[in-house]
Amino acid sequence: MENNEVKKINPEEEVQLTESEIIEQMQVRMDKLAVLKDNGQNPFEQLTYNVTHHTNEIRDNYAELEGKVVAVAGRLLSKRGMGKVSFCDLHDRTGKIQTFTKIDALGEDAYKAWQKLDIGDIVGVEGEVFTTHSGEISIRTTSYVLLSKALRPLPNKFHGLKDMELKYRQRYVDLIINPSVKDTFEKRSAIIKEIRRFMDDRNYIEVETPILNTIPGGATARPFVTHHNSLDIDMFMRIAPELYLKRLIVGGFERVYEIGRLFRNEGMDIKHNPEFTTIECYEAFTDLRGMMELTENMIASCCMKVNGTCDIEYQGKQFCLKPPFARVTMTDAVKQYSGIDFSNIKTDAEAFEAARSKGLEPEAHLRRGEILNLFFEVFVEENLIQPTFICDYPIEISPLTKKKNDDPTLTDRFELFIDGREYANAYSELNDPIDQRERFADQLKKREQGDDEANLIDEDFCMSLEYGMPPTGGMGMGIDRLVMLLTDSASIRDVLLFPTMKSLDK
RNA sequence: GCACCUUUAGCUCAGAUGGUAGAGCAACUGACUCUUAAUCAGUGGGCCCCGGGUUCGAGUCCCUGAAGGUGCACCA
Numbered sequence: 001m002e003n004n005e006v007k008k009i010n011p012e013e014e015v016q017l018t019e020s021e022i023i024e025q026m027q028v029r030m031d032k033l034a035v036l037k038d039n040g041q042n043p044f045e046q047l048t049y050n051v052t053h054h055t056n057e058i059r060d061n062y063a064e065l066e067g068k069v070v071a072v073a074g075r076l077l078s079k080r081g082m083g084k085v086s087f088c089d090l091h092d093r094t095g096k097i098q099t100f101t102k103i104d105a106l107g108e109d110a111y112k113a114w115q116k117l118d119i120g121d122i123v124g125v126e127g128e129v130f131t132t133h134s135g136e137i138s139i140r141t142t143s144y145v146l147l148s149k150a151l152r153p154l155p156n157k158f159h160g161l162k163d164m165e166l167k168y169r170q171r172y173v174d175l176i177i178n179p180s181v182k183d184t185f186e187k188r189s190a191i192i193k194e195i196r197r198f199m200d201d202r203n204y205i206e207v208e209t210p211i212l213n214t215i216p217g218g219a220t221a222r223p224f225v226t227h228h229n230s231l232d233i234d235m236f237m238r239i240a241p242e243l244y245l246k247r248l249i250v251g252g253f254e255r256v257y258e259i260g261r262l263f264r265n266e267g268m269d270i271k272h273n274p275e276f277t278t279i280e281c282y283e284a285f286t287d288l289r290g291m292m293e294l295t296e297n298m299i300a301s302c303c304m305k306v307n308g309t310c311d312i313e314y315q316g317k318q319f320c321l322k323p324p325f326a327r328v329t330m331t332d333a334v335k336q337y338s339g340i341d342f343s344n345i346k347t348d349a350e351a352f353e354a355a356r357s358k359g360l361e362p363e364a365h366l367r368r369g370e371i372l373n374l375f376f377e378v379f380v381e382e383n384l385i386q387p388t389f390i391c392d393y394p395i396e397i398s399p400l401t402k403k404k405n406d407d408p409t410l411t412d413r414f415e416l417f418i419d420g421r422e423y424a425n426a427y428s429e430l431n432d433p434i435d436q437r438e439r440f441a442d443q444l445k446k447r448e449q450g451d452d453e454a455n456l457i458d459e460d461f462c463m464s465l466e467y468g469m470p471p472t473g474g475m476g477m478g479i480d481r482l483v484m485l486l487t488d489s490a491s492i493r494d495v496l497l498f499p500t501m502k503s504l505d506k
Numbered sequence: 507g508c509a510c511c512u513u514u515a516g517c518u519c520a521g522a523u524g525g526u527a528g529a530g531c532a533a534c535u536g537a538c539u540c541u542u543a544a545u546c547a548g549u550g551g552g553c554c555c556c557g558g559g560u561u562c563g564a565g566u567c568c569c570u571g572a573a574g575g576u577g578c579a580c581c582a
Contacts, residue, residue: 024516025532025533025534026516028533028534080544081538081544085540132540132542133541134541153533156517156530157532157543158517160518164575166517262582266580271582415582481582504573
């Protein structure tokens with residue numbers, strides 16, 4: 001009995017001890033903060049700092065700045081104390097510079113306080129630009145201000161932050177400690193900026209259409225459902241902006257594009273995130289050929305912008321993104337990689353027979369065009385390494401696309417493949433309202449067969465076509481995947497600042 | 507959804523066959539007036555992912571769960 005009681009008390013004490021020990025390094029920093037506050041130097045009361053130069057300006061204009069006094073601000077990420085002299089690396093958004101701090105120059109009190117600074121603290125440093133004996137461009141500190149205190153320790157600077165989960169959940173730490181991460185997101189920004197410039201130069205206007213939809217349309221995908229309280233209706237996060245953008249072509253804009261987030265309630269993997277960014281554009285009086293030219297030139301422009309060349313390496317493979325890209329019909333591609341020539345296959349029964357001859361078991365309700373697409377996915381896709389436009393998609397899987405004038409089983413559509421992945425999807429847009437209603441009716445049939453991703457009828461969209469839409473080319477492209485390709489990133493999560501993660505709450 | 511893998515100090519990682527946890531960096535103390543992964547000496551720091559079980563004894567073996575990664579499925 002007594003023994004048990006003793007055992008009960010001891011573990012409790014241990015638990016309390018360990019809890020305080022967990023935050024050992026934080027406690028040290030809190031204590032330092034308390035001392036600063038006692039001395040009237042609360043870093044969190046600082047409002048501004050007059051930065052005269054960024055670190056790259058000092059490096060780039062050293063000859064001019066040598067001997068001049070500059071003021072820089074940033075985060076301390078490395079300390080090398082030598083007693084009465086210490087060296088630190090101060091990082092700002094442009095890079096880093098070494099500070100050289102001497103007790104003679106600062107005075108004993110200020111120098112002691114400088115020595116108390118922690119890795120991660122944000123400081124403003126004023127001093128003269130010079131080069132150390134070992135050749136490092138540095139700032140000889142004459143005064144400094146602690147602008148913010150880091151209460152948490154940063155990861156080891158040599159190994160960085162490697163834990164994928166922590167990188168994604170605490171991207172701010174990843175950005176502080178891993179320079180290549182910042183580079184990727186700077187390139188992402190440059191790519192999106194270049195897309196805008198490219199489109200604006202072609203006299204497109206950028207528009208914004210609803211993200212909250214009452215009918216999710218424009219793609220075959222499961223939507224996220226949400227609820228509007230005062231209207232008391234369920235709403236859907238958009239799966240594509242297509243039907244809205246085409247209404248704007250009806251309205252007379254002639255050239256519109258939208259860059260924005262789409263939401264699809266589907267599985268996540270190395271190339272899918274539930275929310276992702278696309279550009280979608282529509283141009284009146286052009287068609288699929290116009291969209292091909294636009295697409296390949298847009299990609300090449302973005303690549304030149306961030307890589308300075310169209311010849312790039314992605315995940316160990318070489319790619320040439322120089323236009324024009326290859327153009328192959330789906331039927332020809334399927335013939336090349338599977339040996340089956342669908343131009344000789346006219347009926348659903350023949351298509352099933354061909355599928356079985358290749359060891360495929362298509363679902364019973366599939367039709368010829370869907371089986372052709374199945375062949376494409378199974379035998380062709382993974383082989384499309386260099387940029388290739390696959391053209392002439394079957395009508396069954398293209399409910400918003402114009403039929404080919406010379407073959408009503410096919411539509412005037414392409415998808416762009418690079419490294420076996422889809423990057424863009426484009427059509428000569430279907431502008432025949434009667435045909436469009438038939439296509440929706442066909443989709444409805446699919447829905448009744450249990451395909452909960454088939455398109456819903458959007459009556460207002462059909463009505464807009466009845467007012468007349470000019471012949472139009474349209475294209476949509478996944479920007480995240482483009483950024484992956486151009487920054488040699490393996491996972492979509494590496495090009496999203498805050499990829500979707502499960503909550504840690506219980 | 508299925509399969510496999512991972513989870514140990516703030517970070518990066520070791521911990522054969524079960525015997526109460528180690529290193530490097532980071533932190534703390536001291537030395538050091540040109541270092542740059544500074545160096546040297548010393549010190550502290552652990553709910554070994556959570557919860558069960560087997561066992562005299564579990565970081566290690568078994569079961570359940572969580573989070574993450576990869577592949578498949580689903581899918582732009």
